[in-house]
Amino acid sequence: xxxxxxxxxxxxxxxxxxxxxxxxxxxxxxxxxxxxxxxxxxxxxxxxxxxxxxxxxxxxxxxxxxxxxxxxxxxxxxxxxxxxxxxxxxxxxxxxxxxxxxxxxxxxxxxxxxxxxxxxxxxxxxxxxxxxxxxxxxxxxxxxxxxxxxxxxxxxxxxxxxxxxxxxxxxxxxxxxxxxxxxxxxxxxxxxxxxxxxxxxxxxxxxxxxxxxxxxxxxxxxxxxxxxxxxxxxxxxxxxxxxxxxxxxxxxxxxxxxxxxxxxxxxxxxxxxxxxxxxxxxxxxxxxxxxxxxxxxxxxxxxxxxxxxxxxxxxxxxxxxxxxxxxxxxxxxxxxxxxxxxx
Numbered sequence: 001x002x003x004x005x006x007x008x009x010x011x012x013x014x015x016x017x018x019x020x021x022x023x024x025x026x027x028x029x030x031x032x033x034x035x036x037x038x039x040x041x042x043x044x045x046x047x048x049x050x051x052x053x054x055x056x057x058x059x060x061x062x063x064x065x066x067x068x069x070x071x072x073x074x075x076x077x078x079x080x081x082x083x084x085x086x087x088x089x090x091x092x093x094x095x096x097x098x099x100x101x102x103x104x105x106x107x108x109x110x111x112x113x114x115x116x117x118x119x120x121x122x123x124x125x126x127x128x129x130x131x132x133x134x135x136x137x138x139x140x141x142x143x144x145x146x147x148x149x150x151x152x153x154x155x156x157x158x159x160x161x162x163x164x165x166x167x168x169x170x171x172x173x174x175x176x177x178x179x180x181x182x183x184x185x186x187x188x189x190x191x192x193x194x195x196x197x198x199x200x201x202x203x204x205x206x207x208x209x210x211x212x213x214x215x216x217x218x219x220x221x222x223x224x225x226x227x228x229x230x231x232x233x234x235x236x237x238x239x240x241x242x243x244x245x246x247x248x249x250x251x252x253x254x255x256x257x258x259x260x261x262x263x264x265x266x267x268x269x270x271x272x273x274x275x276x277x278x279x280x281x282x283x284x285x286x287x288x289x290x291x292x293x294x295x296x297x298x299x300x301x302x303x304x305x306x307x308x309x310x311x312x313x314x315x316x317x318x319x320x321x322x323x324x325x326x327x328x329x330x331x332x333x334x335x336x337x338x339x340x341x342x343x
Contacts, residue, residue, distance in 0.1 A: 020080035055232035111170035
């Protein structure tokens with residue numbers, strides 16, 4: 001941060017999302033003469049700062065992976081803008097977009113499905129280097145060997161195909177591919193959820209080490225809050241396509257303000273003697289993104305919902321420093337929220 005007089009100013013964000021939405025037409029024609037649409041991402045505003053680890057969390061089906069693909073420009077937003085360094089990706093010509101995408105790389109959830117089964121590890125890692133013509137063939141070969149070593153792969157693994165590797169080894173290949181071009185920002189979409197528990201910690205520690213060594217900006221998509229608590233600087237909570245709370249990780253875990261965030265944290269297993277770990281489950285089911293509730297999308301599952309919640313969608317508002325929440329009755333207990341709604 002920079003100082004102007006006595007005022008502390010935030011640095012400019014490295015990645016900026018403004019009113020980003022993604023809407024898909026739903027198959028099956030029309031319902032009562034109307035087209036049907038699925039809103040996967042709904043008017044998301046988000047800033048990501050250079051060097052930070054931002055965790056994007058929420059239940060399966062809330063739009064996290066779709067938002068990750070929009071950030072990567074693997075899918076185009078229906079509306080809104082995704083900008084890197086103040087430059088909207090949608091405004092770039094193909095040549096400029098190719099150069100911008102060199103700075104954006106992704107680690108995918110499924111380590112097998114994300115790798116070309118007809119390519120060896122060596123070719124998979126080298127592909128991006130060749131595509132951007134990074135040095136001679138000898139330079140690329142040397143760089144591939146160096147990258148493989150940095151992620152815990154030996155020269156033995158370089159001539160193996162994905163089906164000849166374990167899940168953990170395949171994910172290391174995916175990580176190696178992601179860092180090959182020395183990107184500024186990496187999006188990791190549930191990078192350990194498909195792996196055995198025994199190797200999840202190894203892969204997480206690898207990602208954290210590389211993030212520190214390469215000074216990466218990392219967006220970590222996860223539904224596992226225990227993992228997020230271990231690695232995130234800041235957390236954005238997503239529900240049915242919308243960001244409902246953002247805060248520094250320590251602050252969010254210490255004092256969550258949105259009822260959905262509180263519900264997620266209450267469901268995290270904690271080994272407390274005499275108690276059943278994880279006994280508080282998440283109440284209800286995620287509504288359909290084809291026909292979401294009016295107003296606040298969370299209101300049908302919310303213990304403090306009141307009539308206003310059905311009438312008006314709350315805006316994501318920062319009422320505490322660096323802590324923003326989209327809730328009409330944030331911090332209210334059920335009775336207090338009722339009193340506030342009744343005036």
